[in-house]
Amino acid sequence: MKYILLMSGTKGGVDHYQAWTQKDIQAHMAVLHNINKRLSESGEFVATQGLAGPKEAKVVRGEKNGIPVTDGVFPESKEFLLGYWIVDVATAERAYAIAGQISAAPGPGGVSTNMPIEVRQFATFEQSELR
Amino acid sequence: MKYILMMNTMKAGQGMPNWAGKDLQAHIAFMMNLNKDLGDSGELVSAEGLSFPDQAKLVRAGKNGVPITDGVFPESKEFLAGFWIVDVDTPERAYAIAARASAAPGPGGAPLNIPIEVRAVMSAPPPEMM
Numbered sequence: 001m002k003y004i005l006l007m008s009g010t011k012g013g014v015d016h017y018q019a020w021t022q023k024d025i026q027a028h029m030a031v032l033h034n035i036n037k038r039l040s041e042s043g044e045f046v047a048t049q050g051l052a053g054p055k056e057a058k059v060v061r062g063e064k065n066g067i068p069v070t071d072g073v074f075p076e077s078k079e080f081l082l083g084y085w086i087v088d089v090a091t092a093e094r095a096y097a098i099a100g101q102i103s104a105a106p107g108p109g110g111v112s113t114n115m116p117i118e119v120r121q122f123a124t125f126e127q128s129e130l131r
Numbered sequence: 132m133k134y135i136l137m138m139n140t141m142k143a144g145q146g147m148p149n150w151a152g153k154d155l156q157a158h159i160a161f162m163m164n165l166n167k168d169l170g171d172s173g174e175l176v177s178a179e180g181l182s183f184p185d186q187a188k189l190v191r192a193g194k195n196g197v198p199i200t201d202g203v204f205p206e207s208k209e210f211l212a213g214f215w216i217v218d219v220d221t222p223e224r225a226y227a228i229a230a231r232a233s234a235a236p237g238p239g240g241a242p243l244n245i246p247i248e249v250r251a252v253m254s255a256p257p258p259e260m261m
Contacts, residue, residue, distance in 0.1 A: 100198030
């Protein structure tokens with residue numbers, strides 16, 4: 001079963017992250033790399049991506065004639081997707097366990113960020129009655 | 132340049148689970164056609180739909196590494212309903228694809244006009260962060 005693990009944060013959270021020391025960022029990235037490596041070894045890794053910062057985000061709607069209308073102004077409280085992992089696991093509990101490992105990645109001073117990770121299963125055709 | 136196009140909904144979504152079968156079929160046909168065109172142009176990297184928000188969990192690490200799950204969310208929370216990753220030459224092209232997805236038909240065939248969030252995907256962390 002495929003699950004997507006979503007790491008989200010507000011604009012303020014991203015500004016905070018950008019003020020981390022290089023050493024803290026390196027320690028954080030090392031833990032995430034190690035998680036990716038172990039997921040590859042167990043055959044559960046599908047994909048992972050980091051996204052560019054909220055400053056570059058746009059919301060797009062289609063006008064009547066199909067012309068895109070873009071907007072880059074967001075409420076302060078809006079959560080932005082920072083990055084994600086897609087994993088292929090045997091149980092939901094395994095997806096939660098991986099999310100727990102990601103949440104435990106160290107932040108400033110080596111203290112766990114304890115970031116909430118949203119876990120969502122991919123839709124199957126049965127679930128969403130696509131056919 | 133890779134972009135992710137995210138379709139977000141509130142918990143109630145667009146009421147999609149309650150749509151008439153005909154409306155749902157028209158919506159899905161529209162999406163499949165969009166994906167086919169993106170595949171033909173070589174711009175489609177991936178497209179996925181997610182299960183409904185009632186199955187979403189929020190996970191945090193407990194002290195001993197045991198995951199703590201929570202399934203209660205504020206009413207105002209936006210949920211990712213699905214996404215496309217496209218590989219395009221310009222951001223404007225990504226916006227044009229997003230506008231097309233935004234116009235997907237809803238109940239009675241009227242365009243949903245769903246907002247689509249467009250974000251650049253980073254290729255890799257800068258070397259100094261590795």
